[in-house]
Amino acid sequence: xxxxxxxxxxxxxxxxxxxxxxxxxxxxxxxxxxxxxxxxxxxxxxxxxxxxxxxxxxxxxxxxxxxxxxxxxxxxxxxxxxxxxxxxxxxxxxxxxxxxxxxxxxxxxxxxxxxxxxxxxxxxxxxxxxxxxxxxxxxxxxxxxxxxxxxxxxxxxxxxxxxxxxxxxxxxxxxxxxxxxxxxxxxxxxxxxxxxxxxxxxxxxxxxxxxxxxxxxxxxxxxxxxxxxxxxxxxxxxxxxxxxxxxxxxxxxxxxxxxxxxxxxxxxxxxxxxxxxxxxxxxxxxxxxxxxxxxxxxxxxxxxxxxxxxxxxxxxxxxxxxxxxxxxxxxxxxxxxxxxxxxxxxxxxxxxxxxxxxxxxxxxxxxxxxxxxxxxxxxxxxxxxxxxxxxxxxx
Amino acid sequence: xxxxxxxxxxxxxxxxxxxxxxxxxxxxxxxxxxxxxxxxxxxxxxxxxxxxxxxxxxxxxxxxxxxxxxxxxxxxxxxxxxxxxxxxxxxxxxxxxxxxxxxxxxxxxxxxxxxxxxxxxxxxxxxxxxxxxxxxxxxxxxxxxxxxxxxxxxxxxxxxxxxxxxxxxxxxxxxxxxxxxxxxxxxxxxxxxxxxxxxxxxxxxxxxxxxxxxxxxxxxxxxxxxxxxxxxxxxxxxxxxxxxxxxxxxxxxxxxxxxxxxxxxxxxxxxxxxxxxxxxxxxxxxxxxxxxxxxxxxxxxxxxxxxxxxxxxxxxxxxxxxxxxxxxxxxxxxxxxxxxxxxxxxxxxxxxxxxxxxxxxxxxxxxxxxxxxxxxxxxxxxxxxxxxxxxxxxx
Numbered sequence: 001x002x003x004x005x006x007x008x009x010x011x012x013x014x015x016x017x018x019x020x021x022x023x024x025x026x027x028x029x030x031x032x033x034x035x036x037x038x039x040x041x042x043x044x045x046x047x048x049x050x051x052x053x054x055x056x057x058x059x060x061x062x063x064x065x066x067x068x069x070x071x072x073x074x075x076x077x078x079x080x081x082x083x084x085x086x087x088x089x090x091x092x093x094x095x096x097x098x099x100x101x102x103x104x105x106x107x108x109x110x111x112x113x114x115x116x117x118x119x120x121x122x123x124x125x126x127x128x129x130x131x132x133x134x135x136x137x138x139x140x141x142x143x144x145x146x147x148x149x150x151x152x153x154x155x156x157x158x159x160x161x162x163x164x165x166x167x168x169x170x171x172x173x174x175x176x177x178x179x180x181x182x183x184x185x186x187x188x189x190x191x192x193x194x195x196x197x198x199x200x201x202x203x204x205x206x207x208x209x210x211x212x213x214x215x216x217x218x219x220x221x222x223x224x225x226x227x228x229x230x231x232x233x234x235x236x237x238x239x240x241x242x243x244x245x246x247x248x249x250x251x252x253x254x255x256x257x258x259x260x261x262x263x264x265x266x267x268x269x270x271x272x273x274x275x276x277x278x279x280x281x282x283x284x285x286x287x288x289x290x291x292x293x294x295x296x297x298x299x300x301x302x303x304x305x306x307x308x309x310x311x312x313x314x315x316x317x318x319x320x321x322x323x324x325x326x327x328x329x330x331x332x333x334x335x336x337x338x339x340x341x342x343x344x345x346x347x348x349x350x351x352x353x354x355x356x357x358x359x360x361x362x363x364x365x366x367x368x369x370x371x372x373x374x375x376x377x378x379x380x381x382x383x384x385x386x387x388x389x390x391x392x393x394x395x
Numbered sequence: 396x397x398x399x400x401x402x403x404x405x406x407x408x409x410x411x412x413x414x415x416x417x418x419x420x421x422x423x424x425x426x427x428x429x430x431x432x433x434x435x436x437x438x439x440x441x442x443x444x445x446x447x448x449x450x451x452x453x454x455x456x457x458x459x460x461x462x463x464x465x466x467x468x469x470x471x472x473x474x475x476x477x478x479x480x481x482x483x484x485x486x487x488x489x490x491x492x493x494x495x496x497x498x499x500x501x502x503x504x505x506x507x508x509x510x511x512x513x514x515x516x517x518x519x520x521x522x523x524x525x526x527x528x529x530x531x532x533x534x535x536x537x538x539x540x541x542x543x544x545x546x547x548x549x550x551x552x553x554x555x556x557x558x559x560x561x562x563x564x565x566x567x568x569x570x571x572x573x574x575x576x577x578x579x580x581x582x583x584x585x586x587x588x589x590x591x592x593x594x595x596x597x598x599x600x601x602x603x604x605x606x607x608x609x610x611x612x613x614x615x616x617x618x619x620x621x622x623x624x625x626x627x628x629x630x631x632x633x634x635x636x637x638x639x640x641x642x643x644x645x646x647x648x649x650x651x652x653x654x655x656x657x658x659x660x661x662x663x664x665x666x667x668x669x670x671x672x673x674x675x676x677x678x679x680x681x682x683x684x685x686x687x688x689x690x691x692x693x694x695x696x697x698x699x700x701x702x703x704x705x706x707x708x709x710x711x712x713x714x715x716x717x718x719x720x721x722x723x724x725x726x727x728x729x730x731x732x733x734x735x736x737x738x739x740x741x742x743x744x745x746x747x748x749x750x751x752x753x754x755x756x757x758x759x760x761x762x763x764x765x766x767x768x769x770x771x772x773x774x775x776x777x778x779x780x781x782x783x784x785x786x787x788x789x790x
Binding site for chain 2: 001002003004005006007009010040042043046047052055056059064065067068069070071104105107108109110111112115116117118119120122133136137139140141142207208248249250251252253264265268269271272275276278279280281282283284285286287288289
């Protein structure tokens with residue numbers, strides 16, 4: 001007798017789970033080296049060496065009561081200071097420690113922001129294609145997800161559709177660039193257009209509408225693509241960040257919420273965020289990781305590793321006749337399914353030991369997601385299998 | 396424009412915050428050694444030496460991609476196996492790995508269980524006096540807290556009141572023993588009586604009612620008190636545990652939910668718990684800590700440290716004429732306020748640099764909580780101040 005909410009979640013989350021379970025089973029049968037599993041967004045690079053050295057040093061030099069003790073629910077003061085300074089220097093926005101709340105990853109950050117904002121039936125706009133967990137996060141607090149369709153040429157949001165979908169009940173929009181699953185990095189013009197529409201609608205409805213920027217892939221950029229901080233274009237903005245991808249620490253659950261210093265009533269909202277972080281049961285972000293990442297804010301993952309995979313895969317697949325928008329960020333590639341039924345296409349690909357996730361689970365049927373955060377050797381060898389798949393579909 | 400839920404939380408959480416802020420301010424003025432801060436439940440003992448050695452060994456010997464990578468949302472298989480084995484050996488209940496979900500502390504565990512169970516307006520029974528965060532946890536998902544009064548002699552729940560408060564909408568009861576704030580350890584007879592009433596009401600209403608055992612203080616026992624596992628008396632039981640107190644790791648946020656193997660539909664409920672852990676944004680419990688605590692399940696904190704404080708404080712205060720039930724667990728002592736107005740009494744105590752939390756914030760007016768997890772020296776020196784306080788109130 002579990003809640004209707006969780007029953008619904010169980011029903012919806014089977015698509016990716018099915019792929020993973022099949023992939024694991026197949027690996028046992030034919031050997032892991034023969035399964036080309038593009039289904040999971042798990043970093044393929046080790047944490048930077050500086051991270052390993054820092055965590056050891058922190059353990060050796062910090063008093064263990066302080067190191068493992070409760071921190072303020074918004075995080076340690078020195079950690080928030082370091083993050084605020086780093087953000088300000090990078091993006092030219094005047095963040096200070098009181099605008100930062102260290103969180104249990106970006107998943108924690110998004111839930112904390114949504115819990116801070118949402119009353120029952122408040123609407124949250126999300127741009128398809130999107131990370132399927134957004135539905136659950138909004139559902140957790142009985143909000144309503146409202147989906148805006150993409151421009152299928154660029155995989156940026158359809159601005160006309162966006163403007164139409166904003167109603168009196170719209171509380172926030174979640175913007176995810178670099179995007180999971182498309183790998184697209186939104187152009188500055190797109191961000192400005194989003195801001196313009198939001199300002200117009202705020203004024204029309206006479207209340208705040210918030211921009212929630214989900215940006216765990218902020219540093220994973222290729223071909224000279226640039227990540228623009230949305231705080232420069234819009235005041236009512238939250239940044240949700242995670243060190244999962246930039247430092248390859250997804251299991252450690254460490255990230256933060258940054259509240260734009262220009263937000264209306266910023267002190268009160270930041271207090272709300274801090275309280276939401278505590279009462280959702282996160283209490284505080286893991287303390288050892290707080291201290292460690294604060295000393296690694298300038299460290300980078302091995303971007304070239306992902307870039308190599310991206311180029312091999314994009315060039316290989318388009319040469320075979322597949323179509324996709326060229327990804328400039330994250331470690332995903334969003335392929336057009338050669339048949340309308342993307343679920344069926346994924347099943348066919350499994351025959352060739354190619355594991356992908358159907359676009360339907362990202363609210364974008366007709367496409368499939370490939371996570372190329374796997375070994376370069378496998379990416380190379382997968383092309384032979386994709387060639388067989390292309391042949392089956394007469395490409 | 397934050398949510399009504401968080402506005403309400405901000406209004407309610409000011410009592411403890413006020414004490415802490417005043418205490419910090421006063422420490423700056425008169426020196427930390429002159430402030431007797433009994434307000435916070437932060438462990439006063441270092442993590443066991445074995446923990447320090449284990450975390451270093453885990454860092455040195457585990458591949459860093461595995462160590463810091465995503466784990467299954469319910470936790471690593473080997474960690475869940477170790478926890479299940481440990482629980483089974485200690486309490487004689489046949490836990491297996493599939494019954495365990497590793498969580499972000501007990502705060503995470505309780506939120507995960509409540510998210511798994513609650514639909515809007517479902518009722519959750521809590522026994523006064525109780526940890527004030529329960530109200531927020533239940534509110535997070537729009538459940539309703541229903542408070543059962545204590546027997547003021549024993550500080551165990553009033554069983555008649557308990558039976559009366561169970562309705563058609565009752566989904567669960569939260570039981571916290573050893574208790575925060577009273578330090579009382581519920582007797583086996585009490586647990587059996589709770590089980591009997593719950594079985595009767597389940598049968599009367601024809602649906603499951605769950606026992607949620609919040610037991611982070613399970614190992615902090617004195618004077619031969621015993622913690623009994625509620626799974627022995629009642630089948631529809633969840634255990635919520637944290638290593639915060641037993642290993643002095645409150646900042647690291649590591650604990651677990653254990654679903655009783657005898658629960659109706661246990662596999663489905665455990666799947667719900669795993670999914671709730673993921674979609675609430677915890678994703679998985681911090682991975683390095685998962686591996687480390689799994690190797691420290693038999694380690695203990697320095698119980699004698701707390702026991703010494705407990706004895707000095709209990710004997711000293713009762714000798715001065717104060718009244719309180721003798722605590723046998725946790726690190727709290729629940730003092731009867733010599734005047735009806737416990738809030739006023741706490742304010743008077745502040746004059747003598749004694750910081751305590753009013754019982755009103757634990758839904759038990761007329762009492763105050765002392766957390767004796769501070770240095771023994773301070774406990775001793777505080778008695779002089781309490782003597783002045785006693786004099787002011789003609790004890």
